[in-house]
Amino acid sequence: MSHVLNFLVSSSSCSPTTFATSKRPAFPLSTIRSRLPVKTFLRTKIIAASASENGSGVVRSSATQVHDTYNAVADFEVDAVTEAELKENGFRSTRRTKLICTIGPATCGIEQLEALAVGGMNVARINMCHGTREWHRMVIERVRRLNEDKGFAVAIMMDTEGSEIHMGDLGGASSAKAEDGEIWTFTVRAFDSPIPGHTINVNYDGFAEDVKVGDELLIDGGMVRFEVIQKIGPDVKCLCTDPGLLLPRANLTFWRDGKLVSERNAMLPTISSKDWLDIDFGIAEGVDFIAVSFVKSAEVIKHLKSYIKAHSPNSDIAVIAKIESIDSLKNLEEIIQASDGAMVARGDLGAQIPLEQVPSEQQRIVQLCRQLNKPVIVASQLLESMIEYPIPTRAEVADISEAVRQRGDALMLSGESAMGQYPEKALSVLKSASLRIERSWREQKHHEVIELPSIASSFTGSISEEICNSTAQMANNLEVDALFVYTKNGHMASLLSRCRPDCPIFAFTTTTSVRRRLNLQWGLTPFRLSFSNDMESNLNKTFSLLKARGMVRSGDLIIAVSDMLQSIQVMNVP
Numbered sequence: 001m002s003h004v005l006n007f008l009v010s011s012s013s014c015s016p017t018t019f020a021t022s023k024r025p026a027f028p029l030s031t032i033r034s035r036l037p038v039k040t041f042l043r044t045k046i047i048a049a050s051a052s053e054n055g056s057g058v059v060r061s062s063a064t065q066v067h068d069t070y071n072a073v074a075d076f077e078v079d080a081v082t083e084a085e086l087k088e089n090g091f092r093s094t095r096r097t098k099l100i101c102t103i104g105p106a107t108c109g110i111e112q113l114e115a116l117a118v119g120g121m122n123v124a125r126i127n128m129c130h131g132t133r134e135w136h137r138m139v140i141e142r143v144r145r146l147n148e149d150k151g152f153a154v155a156i157m158m159d160t161e162g163s164e165i166h167m168g169d170l171g172g173a174s175s176a177k178a179e180d181g182e183i184w185t186f187t188v189r190a191f192d193s194p195i196p197g198h199t200i201n202v203n204y205d206g207f208a209e210d211v212k213v214g215d216e217l218l219i220d221g222g223m224v225r226f227e228v229i230q231k232i233g234p235d236v237k238c239l240c241t242d243p244g245l246l247l248p249r250a251n252l253t254f255w256r257d258g259k260l261v262s263e264r265n266a267m268l269p270t271i272s273s274k275d276w277l278d279i280d281f282g283i284a285e286g287v288d289f290i291a292v293s294f295v296k297s298a299e300v301i302k303h304l305k306s307y308i309k310a311h312s313p314n315s316d317i318a319v320i321a322k323i324e325s326i327d328s329l330k331n332l333e334e335i336i337q338a339s340d341g342a343m344v345a346r347g348d349l350g351a352q353i354p355l356e357q358v359p360s361e362q363q364r365i366v367q368l369c370r371q372l373n374k375p376v377i378v379a380s381q382l383l384e385s386m387i388e389y390p391i392p393t394r395a396e397v398a399d400i401s402e403a404v405r406q407r408g409d410a411l412m413l414s415g416e417s418a419m420g421q422y423p424e425k426a427l428s429v430l431k432s433a434s435l436r437i438e439r440s441w442r443e444q445k446h447h448e449v450i451e452l453p454s455i456a457s458s459f460t461g462s463i464s465e466e467i468c469n470s471t472a473q474m475a476n477n478l479e480v481d482a483l484f485v486y487t488k489n490g491h492m493a494s495l496l497s498r499c500r501p502d503c504p505i506f507a508f509t510t511t512t513s514v515r516r517r518l519n520l521q522w523g524l525t526p527f528r529l530s531f532s533n534d535m536e537s538n539l540n541k542t543f544s545l546l547k548a549r550g551m552v553r554s555g556d557l558i559i560a561v562s563d564m565l566q567s568i569q570v571m572n573v574p
């Protein structure tokens with residue numbers, strides 16, 4: 001028997017005023033709990049009516065028939081890696097934090113991509129700042145082929161180049177060393193033949209006009225520093241003051257009197273004409289996410305979203321705002337509100353604000369995203385030393401630990417996986433560190449008290465939100481094995497994920513694109529499953545499919561919710 005708490009409210013029949021006076025379920029959770037001895041109850045149905053059309057809170061019964069058998073059908077997909085992990089280690093061990101790998105020369109081979117997928121990569125990121133569209137198309141095709149052939153569910157994120165100022169490609173060299181005291185020429189001149197020694201191309205035509213003698217040039221947010229000592233037409237002579245490795249197309253900022261000079265940069269469009277071509281490419285290739293670099297305001301996100309809708313009405317591409325500039329911090333809330341998710345792009349952010357402010361901004365962005373129910377990615381330099389070394393520094397592990405403790409949705413590798421020497425090792429460090437930290441927080445029962453404000457814009461939306469909040473709380477209190485959510489567009493799944501419950505969330509959705517998109521969100525294990533509006537039959541179908549594959553066992557305690565029926569069902573797997 002199952003225990004069902006139904007909020008018998010439908011958008012057409014309920015009276016908002018009645019419900020608004022009581023935001024809590026009419027059935028106090030403590031009462032339900034005391035009636036449900038953990039893991040020992042039978043399948044029964046308790047239906048509690050709240051403000052329904054009869055308005056009286058009268059308890060009604062449901063005559064839904066339980067189907068005992070259900071033919072397993074083929075229209076069921078789960079990521080092969082998750083399935084293997086579940087079978088091997090059980091529910092509790094599933095990783096909640098999602099992992100993103102930037103694909104570059106070190107990882108674009110089919111074997112390397114497969115190794116990353118097996119190692120837990122949930123999303124492959126391609127950075128349009130580097131490589132040609134043909135190269136990126138090849139990577140996308142390979143990931144898609146692996147998904148098909150090997151049963152992975154790796155999503156694709158395309159990251160725009162954005163209107164940043166950056167260096168040229170070093171004439172094909174993989175890097176160049178700048179030594180202390182050397183004089184280098186930064187120039188907007190184009191070279192056909194090999195670039196002269198100690199010379200760097202800059203992609204921004206106004207560069208030589210904009211910089212002044214005495215300015216400080218920061219490469220890659222300060223990995224290498226120069227001081228401008230002389231301007232000769234298009235050439236700017238600079239003295240290296242902090243030596244280091246120059247990488248192709250590295251980002252470049254210039255500072256005057258300790259302040260970032262950004263006026264000219266601010267006049268460049270967030271999405272350049274080259275970015276629009278890349279976006280067309282991304283839409284045509286059906287990428288799952290487009291991450292927008294150097295977002296300054298919500299307008300650009302809204303514009304891109306309507307552009308995607310107009311050009312590909314049926315696509316499900318999510319738009320991620322990269323928070324990596326002072327402007328994006330100023331307009332943070334409206335940017336996040338307009339986006340489908342955000343990235344704490346600490347690389348460039350650390351070049352725009354004092355480094356010591358980056359951790360608190362990270363905390364603020366992660367928290368705000370969760371409050372607004374948007375997935376958030378913590379990116380850049382998580383394991384920077386592993387570009388060269390096979391083990392991380394203690395400080396890097398502490399940094400990962402902090403991001404996991406903050407309950408960010410996803411962690412991202414950049415150079416570590418794109419061009420580092422140990423991409424798979426770096427991913428495995430991310431994975432094992434996340435798992436261990438998540439587990440210790442669960443064991444210590446560290447449910448952090450974070451206020452989750454109401455975000456719904458409609459009455460039924462508020463009900464979904466309340467159901468998810470209560471469900472997550474029940475799941476923790478009852479120590480259930482898993483939450484099941486049946487969701488057509490993924491919204492109900494993300495509302496549950498937002499609560500960061502102790503147990504994993506199995507999200508059943510009917511489309512492959514929603515399933516791939518949910519891959520980015522904390523704690524969600526997305527399945528594709530065709531289901532109906534009849535929850536009993538959905539549950540029976542799910543149980544038999546999952547049991548047949550050894551992913552659940554009789555007696556496991558689960559709670560099920562869905563966006564078709566406003567109900568919470570608590571039951572043991574039959």
Ligand SMILES: Nc1ncnc2c1ncn2[C@@H]1O[C@H](COP(=O)(O)OP(=O)(O)O)[C@@H](O)[C@H]1O
Nearest residue numbers: 102103104105127129130131247414415418419
């Ligand atoms: N598609 C690619 N082709 C060649 N190199 C790449 C590619 N993607 C990434 N890289 C390399 O990996 C480094 C780290 O990647 P990423 O952080 O995405 O870029 P960036 O350093 O420009 O912000 C880049 O600086 C570049 O050297």
Ligand SMILES: C=C(OP(=O)(O)O)C(=O)O
Nearest residue numbers: 324345346347348379380
């Ligand atoms: C993720 C970032 O963006 P990109 O790697 O594209 O510069 C960053 O700046 O941290």
Ligand SMILES: [K+]
Nearest residue numbers: 129159160161
């Ligand atoms: K980029």
Ligand SMILES: [Mg+2]
Nearest residue numbers: 324345347348
């Ligand atoms: Mg950046």
